Amino acid sequence: ERAWYTQSTLDFSKFEQLQLSGLSFTAGYRKTWSESSSAVLPSVYDFTTSSFSPGPVADVSEVETDDYNYLFTLAQEFNDDFMVYVSHSRAYVPGGLNVFTAASGAETLPGFNAEYDPEIVESWEVGTKIDFTLGNDVPVRLNAAAYWYDYDDIIVGLTGFTSTFEVASYNTNAAEAELQGFELSGWIVPFDNLEVSFSYNYNDAEYKKWEATDPYFIAQLGDPRCLPSSTATTCVIDLSNNQFDFMPEHQGRVTVAYTMPLSESMGRMVLSANVYAQSQVWLDDLGDTGLGYLQPIVPEAKKALTQESYQIWNLRADWSGVLGSRFDVALFVNNVTDETYKRGAGTTSIGLMFLGSSAANYAPPRMWGAEVAFRF
Numbered sequence: 210e211r212a213w214y215t216q217s218t219l220d221f222s223k224f225e226q227l228q229l230s231g232l233s234f235t236a237g238y239r240k241t242w243s244e245s246s247s248a249v250l251p252s253v254y255d256f257t258t259s260s261f262s263p264g265p266v267a268d269v270s271e272v273e274t275d276d277y278n279y280l281f282t283l284a285q286e287f288n289d290d291f292m293v294y295v296s297h298s299r300a301y302v303p304g305g306l307n308v309f310t311a312a313s314g315a316e317t318l319p320g321f322n323a324e325y326d327p328e329i330v331e332s333w334e335v336g337t338k339i340d341f342t343l344g345n346d347v348p349v350r351l352n353a354a355a356y357w358y359d360y361d362d363i364i365v366g367l368t369g370f371t372s373t374f375e376v377a378s379y380n381t382n383a384a385e386a387e388l389q390g391f392e393l394s395g396w397i398v399p400f401d402n403l404e405v406s407f408s409y410n411y412n413d414a415e416y417k418k419w420e421a422t423d424p425y426f427i428a429q430l431g432d433p434r435c436l437p438s439s440t441a442t443t444c445v446i447d448l449s450n451n452q453f454d455f456m457p458e459h460q461g462r463v464t465v466a467y468t469m470p471l472s473e474s475m476g477r478m479v480l481s482a483n484v485y486a487q488s489q490v491w492l493d494d495l496g497d498t499g500l501g502y503l504q505p506i507v508p509e510a511k512k513a514l515t516q517e518s519y520q521i522w523n524l525r526a527d528w529s530g531v532l533g534s535r536f537d538v539a540l541f542v543n544n545v546t547d548e549t550y551k552r553g554a555g556t557t558s559i560g561l562m563f564l565g566s567s568a569a570n571y572a573p574p575r576m577w578g579a580e581v582a583f584r585f
């Protein structure tokens with residue numbers, strides 16, 4: 210992959226005759242060229258030695274793609290404490306190759322192409338940054354932003370049956386999605402030596418289109434859920450109701466830090482507490498696929514592929530420059546309440562001809578410890 214990139218900012222404040230103090234415009238552009246190649250050697254079985262070896266002739270595929278990204282931002286700084294901005298950008302993820310060819314029976318795979326196209330994301334964001342004071346002496350900083358993403362030609366990994374009824378996995382541009390939400394963050398110093406920082410995110414994500422093979426192989430050919438795009442060997446269903454993985458609707462964090470009033474010869478000690486909370490999240494973007502008919506077969510399916518809402522508390526004490534030395538020490542306790550929660554999960558096929566299973570990766574339990582550092 211190779212690319213060139215340029216970005217520049219025009220400050221309208223430099224043109225006094227325009228009387229546009231604080232207004233600036235930023236533009237950026239990137240052009241990228243990507244090349245992918247794949248060499249597949251068919252296996253040869255030796256009946257004498259009962260072993261496999263690579264065949265003499267490789268099936269070589271190559272693809273070259275090029276596309277562009279851009280960024281435009283218009284910002285207005287009214288004074289040192291208040292500014293607003295609006296931004297629009299385009300980004301892409303390069304496409305690639307599928308190793309199967311028509312010779313292997315791949316022509317019957319739904320949506321199969323030897324080459325799949327890049328993903329395209331267009332986004333809009335509008336936000337503000339403001340500093341102000343509550344009363345006479347309580348400083349506050351707030352950052353707020355609202356965003357909207359349009360996500361096209363999403364590359365999805367599918368599994369289907371070739372014309373020889375062999376199971377094949379491949380990539381295709383099968384989905385479109387829309388994401389929107391807002392973010393709020395900031396900090397406040399209500400008392401001397403006490404600082405409170407916080408953040409909150411609201412996310413609303415949905416697939417506008419997604420037609421793909423049933424990942425659980427429950428919907429078989431002839432099932433009324435099979436769409437007209439199904440092939441002679443593979444059923445295609447509507448997955449547009451699926452949830453985005455790893456995107457909770459609500460998530461937030463609050464950190465409270467208190468700096469002990471010590472003399473300079475004693476060093477600096479900070480006591481802090483942090484809490485993070487989020488709503489339910491899906492751990493697999495295929496998890497909600499047809500749960501209406503999967504749930505009666507596997508009642509625990511949703512529980513296996515989601516993480517219910519939870520919150521995590523962390524405590525920490527930092528003492529830098531201990532007694533005026535070059536030593537720094539810290540004590541911490543993470544996950545104080547010993548919350549059990551999953552960070553990831555996945556499944557294998559569940560259909561009538563397949564054994565279903567799921568595996569989860571859990572976050573660490575309560576953990577405490579100490580840190581010591583020496584500054585040379």
